[in-house]
Every structure is written in C-alpha cells, then in structure tokens.
Amino acid sequence: MDDFSGDWGISVMVVCAVFTVYVLVLLLVTSGRDPGIIPRNYHPPELESYESNAELGIDQLPRFPRTKDVVVNGVIVKVKYCDTCMLYRPPRCSHCSICDNCVERFDHHCPWVGQCIGLRNYRFFFMFIFSASLLCLYVHGFCWVYVRKIIDSEKTTFIKAMGKTPASIALIIYTFLALWFVGGLSIFHLYLIGTNQSTYENFRYRYNGHANPYNRGIVHNFLEVFCRGIPPSKNNFRAKVQKKSKMPLPHDLGSSFVSTSSANARRGPNKAAWDEGIGRDNSMGPEISTVESMENRL
Numbered sequence: 001m002d003d004f005s006g007d008w009g010i011s012v013m014v015v016c017a018v019f020t021v022y023v024l025v026l027l028l029v030t031s032g033r034d035p036g037i038i039p040r041n042y043h044p045p046e047l048e049s050y051e052s053n054a055e056l057g058i059d060q061l062p063r064f065p066r067t068k069d070v071v072v073n074g075v076i077v078k079v080k081y082c083d084t085c086m087l088y089r090p091p092r093c094s095h096c097s098i099c100d101n102c103v104e105r106f107d108h109h110c111p112w113v114g115q116c117i118g119l120r121n122y123r124f125f126f127m128f129i130f131s132a133s134l135l136c137l138y139v140h141g142f143c144w145v146y147v148r149k150i151i152d153s154e155k156t157t158f159i160k161a162m163g164k165t166p167a168s169i170a171l172i173i174y175t176f177l178a179l180w181f182v183g184g185l186s187i188f189h190l191y192l193i194g195t196n197q198s199t200y201e202n203f204r205y206r207y208n209g210h211a212n213p214y215n216r217g218i219v220h221n222f223l224e225v226f227c228r229g230i231p232p233s234k235n236n237f238r239a240k241v242q243k244k245s246k247m248p249l250p251h252d253l254g255s256s257f258v259s260t261s262s263a264n265a266r267r268g269p270n271k272a273a274w275d276e277g278i279g280r281d282n283s284m285g286p287e288i289s290t291v292e293s294m295e296n297r298l
C-alpha cells in the first residue's frame, strides 16, 4: 500500500476487499436460493382420465403418455412427464439427476456452486461469474502495476522484480487461469442470454433448425433475465415434516390403478418393483420423498 502515492494504495485495497465480499455474497445467494424446484406430486395427475388414456407397460404398470404438446408463443413444444415428481414438466423445466428435483427453466447443475441453476437463481449466477471475472481482471491488472512500479523505482529487471514480490506473481498466474474459466463462462452466458437459451437447451442443440419460441430479441432477452420479477419459491422448506406413515405409499398408489391381484404380484416383498417401474426413464432411486428428504438433498 505504501508503494502507491497518496491514498491510492488504500483505495486499491478497499475496492478489492469490497468487491471480494460482493462476489462472495452473490455466490451465497446463488447457492442458497431455491433455484425453482417444483414440488413433487404425491399422486399422479388426472386420475380420472388416467385409466382410459394410459397404456400398460411390460410390468403391467399403467404408463402416462411420455410427452404432451403445449403451445408456447405460437410454437408447439413437447413437455415430458416426470416419473419421479409425477407431473408434466412445464416448458424449459428439467429434472436434475444430482438434486433429484424438477427445476423450472433448468440451466445446469453447477458443481462449483453446489446447486442447480434455474429460474430463480440464474440472474445471481450470471452476476457471480461476471463479477468474479472482473475481480480477476482487477487483481491481475494491479499485480502488473505493482511489478512495474518495482522495476521503475528500483531500476531493476523484470526477473529481479518478480523475486521481490512472489505473491504478486502467484496472483498473476492464478487470476490468469481463473479468468479463462469464469471469463469464458461469462461470455458463453452472455451469448445464451442474448439468444434466450439455457445451457441445457444449447448443449442439446434444441434450437438447431427450429425456431426458439422464447427468443424475443436481444434487448427483451436481457431484460427478461435481469429486470423481470423473480417468482416466489413454490416450496416451504421450513414447513413441519409430515409423518411418513400418513403419506400415501407408492404401492398404495399403484394398487389404486391396477387390479389388486396384479398389484400384489408386482409389489413383491418390498416396493422395489414400483420404484423400478416408476423411475425407469431417469434412474432416480426411491421416488416419493418427504419435505425433510428434499431439504437434506438441498
């Protein structure tokens, strides 16, 4: 700090510290918020029409049609049925295999943040990676300024200046490497926001050769991410956990849709048969969960 004239040294440090705290707060908000989890159904939907419309699978379990067509901004979009959550996912929603939840406007599961990135935390996620990129640039830049200052003031060579401030050199290398990661990610997400795609949709080439019904022009797309109100969470994570015995059990649900004899034959010694049948497409393990287990996973 003393190497800079006037209050410059302190200013550089204060800005860096405040900016670091800001980035950490964004990280906390991104990872701590409900990303847009859709609460699971305890019953399959539309019980009345279920028996007439559903087909029987090889395990004699009635099956919902796997997809349904819905119209979004004049374009037909297929929505899938989630066996785990027992609901038709809204458009752009997907089931995260790590969190084991359906998440609205699913972008991706971020292992670094330890959370799904979806409708309710995408804005903060982008702000986090963008701010982290700026912080890397800031630290990287001022480390070079400091090295330059040593060279000028001591009339020494670059190599000798490096030896005098190994911390700056370590930071220069670290921020350079980090910048490739968070900076590249920020640029990629700028492109995604501009074209109104999620990472999930982009990786699946969902709009290659198809119209993207969500793309309303670059300005509207940015406004949608940064200015649109964020809907409230659909989950009450502080709710009292119900006793499991009061919850409808999977095999009880199953027996209400198929004859008792076939249900018994299928049920066997435990509910594994139901789990396999219901989770056949996404191998999510046990399907019905309580609020408690959802909280634990989060």
Ligand SMILES: [Zn+2]
Pocket: 082, 083, 084, 085, 086, 094, 095, 100, 101, 102
């Ligand atoms: Zn799901």
Ligand SMILES: [Zn+2]
Pocket: 096, 097, 098, 099, 100, 108, 109, 110, 115, 116, 117
């Ligand atoms: Zn996830």
